[in-house]
Amino acid sequence: MATLVYVEEPGDLTQQALAFARGLGEPLHAFTTGDPLAVTGVEKVHHAEGDAFASYAPAAIARALVELVEAQSPSAVVASGTPRGNEVLARVAAITDLPLAANCVASTPGDPASVTRTRWGGSLLEEARIHGERLLLTVQPHAVAPEPATDEPAPVERFAPTLAEEDLVVTVRERAGSSAGGVSLAEAKVVVSCGRGAGSPEGFGIIEELAGLLGGAVGCSRAVTMAGWRPHTDQVGQTGTKIAPDVYIACGISGATQHMAGCKGAKAILAVNIDPEAPILASADYAVIGDLHEVVPAISAELRKAQKGTAEPG
Amino acid sequence: MRVLVCVKRVPMTGGRIVLTDDAQAIETKHLGFTVSPHEECGVEEAVRLIEANAGESVVLTLGPPEAEEQLRDAMALGADRAIHLVTDGDEWDAQSTAGAIVEAVRSDEAANGAFDLVFFGNESADSGGYQVGIRVAYALGRPVATGLKGVALEGGAARCEQEVPGGRDVFVLPLPAVVTVLEGLNLPRYPSVPAKLRAQRKPVDASSPTRPQPRLEKLRLVVPESQGKEAEILGHGPDAAPAVVEVLQRIGVA
Numbered sequence: 001m002a003t004l005v006y007v008e009e010p011g012d013l014t015q016q017a018l019a020f021a022r023g024l025g026e027p028l029h030a031f032t033t034g035d036p037l038a039v040t041g042v043e044k045v046h047h048a049e050g051d052a053f054a055s056y057a058p059a060a061i062a063r064a065l066v067e068l069v070e071a072q073s074p075s076a077v078v079a080s081g082t083p084r085g086n087e088v089l090a091r092v093a094a095i096t097d098l099p100l101a102a103n104c105v106a107s108t109p110g111d112p113a114s115v116t117r118t119r120w121g122g123s124l125l126e127e128a129r130i131h132g133e134r135l136l137l138t139v140q141p142h143a144v145a146p147e148p149a150t151d152e153p154a155p156v157e158r159f160a161p162t163l164a165e166e167d168l169v170v171t172v173r174e175r176a177g178s179s180a181g182g183v184s185l186a187e188a189k190v191v192v193s194c195g196r197g198a199g200s201p202e203g204f205g206i207i208e209e210l211a212g213l214l215g216g217a218v219g220c221s222r223a224v225t226m227a228g229w230r231p232h233t234d235q236v237g238q239t240g241t242k243i244a245p246d247v248y249i250a251c252g253i254s255g256a257t258q259h260m261a262g263c264k265g266a267k268a269i270l271a272v273n274i275d276p277e278a279p280i281l282a283s284a285d286y287a288v289i290g291d292l293h294e295v296v297p298a299i300s301a302e303l304r305k306a307q308k309g310t311a312e313p314g
Numbered sequence: 315m316r317v318l319v320c321v322k323r324v325p326m327t328g329g330r331i332v333l334t335d336d337a338q339a340i341e342t343k344h345l346g347f348t349v350s351p352h353e354e355c356g357v358e359e360a361v362r363l364i365e366a367n368a369g370e371s372v373v374l375t376l377g378p379p380e381a382e383e384q385l386r387d388a389m390a391l392g393a394d395r396a397i398h399l400v401t402d403g404d405e406w407d408a409q410s411t412a413g414a415i416v417e418a419v420r421s422d423e424a425a426n427g428a429f430d431l432v433f434f435g436n437e438s439a440d441s442g443g444y445q446v447g448i449r450v451a452y453a454l455g456r457p458v459a460t461g462l463k464g465v466a467l468e469g470g471a472a473r474c475e476q477e478v479p480g481g482r483d484v485f486v487l488p489l490p491a492v493v494t495v496l497e498g499l500n501l502p503r504y505p506s507v508p509a510k511l512r513a514q515r516k517p518v519d520a521s522s523p524t525r526p527q528p529r530l531e532k533l534r535l536v537v538p539e540s541q542g543k544e545a546e547i548l549g550h551g552p553d554a555a556p557a558v559v560e561v562l563q564r565i566g567v568a
Contacts, residue, residue: 055483059457083460086437086444091448091452093445094412094445094451094453099407099408099530100408100443102437102443102445112531114533118442119440119535120327120331121442123538124340124536124538126441126532126536128530128531129530129531130530131529138444166455169457169487170485172484173484175480175483176475176482176484177482190567216567225501228501232498232501233498235498238439239351239352239439240497246565246566246567247562247565247567256327256328256329257330258327267565270548270558271545279329284543285543286546286547286558286561288547288549288550288551288554288558289550290549290550290552291551294551295551295554295555297552298551298553298555299555299559301555302555302556302559303559303568306559306563307568
């Protein structure tokens, strides 16, 4: 068997990981503790069964994956570079004492294999060689095109892995209450954000107004959360939320690498900045040069006019 | 109780990354240094735990002699003492880093007793390998939970909260345990001037481990090609509003 892919759940990121893994060598096998029938496009799905997998249990998942790897001896083990994909593969790497390359954008198998992986949340790339008897890597989300899902489920091989007591300790005991309310930053189609230039927590009033008119979410820079003006859940960036809206309206955001690592997924970026030399202009699609305290209310007013126009046709 | 927190010295990159001529590192001549925001929250949490429960908080780093600056910063926030695994400035891969930390933990614990909790950032700001804390936990035979935005003591256990879409997943780890944390865990304090002065006098235990051959061997760094993008200027000041709305309508969000 050539390449084994850990599938956390079906979806676009899984299809990207499958496409990447195919480039490392076929046949492609998948490992999952979730619904095995939902995994398509592979030669075989290995499904670990047992009570341990009723809720997310990363130590047990990793132990099961190691058991499968030792039985099947794939030359490469791949997962999507999501929080859980990275966690499970790091546990496999720790158990097997193999090197792991996280968040790769390219790889060529061989001895040693070569990888290109992201650093600084994608602001920098590293070319590296990886010396191990088996290649372990995770795939940077949205770096490769997903392969189309087929509707033919693959044959499923079920197995009940041998788990030690210590593998059962790290398991989700409960789902604590959500703070859901308004539009989630990660899923929003429009995000309007502001930096320290808002001037105060109250300064976000005009940002909230514009986001509200567009049915979007409010974001902010790290400086704003550090000042205690907005909760960390609003922070866009390498150590905040990674967003992928249709349009990102960044007001008074200079464009530090820490921030830009969080909004690379935006389809379009509109910068409102008083400084025509601000680094964000090198990543933005559109820009308005001016004081956000004047520009943002003017955009809101114009939007209201336009919305009124469509509400009262004729 | 005893708590250890591990940090890594990294440059403050600002708006544009420039590499050294040999493409092995970021040119840092004009840059300051810091630790990852995740680790800053780890330090704050370790200090709060000791303030509430008494005991000792220790900060550890593997890095060049200059990384003492980051150890002093952590001690200014309240860490009691530091362990410095001094390198010659060459980068260590995640496996080597974890190996050196495990040895340092074992030797400190032989003298002073077990660390109830060991904190790591979920991933380093620079290399982002997502694995050092996990490797250390497995080598020490301790449970580990990752990507946490909540850590609280409950009896002899740590209640660990991970943010997921729709809420927070809760893990309960018996101590001793390892946790990797994210920014947002807390809002770190600013150090006072007296705290900075006190930090200068706190002990740093330095040693120089030998760097093994890296198994993830960095060849070179590359700044990704920018899309050659040039922003279309829609206008200056509030007069640009109609052009902005037109763009938003074209994109289909207004």
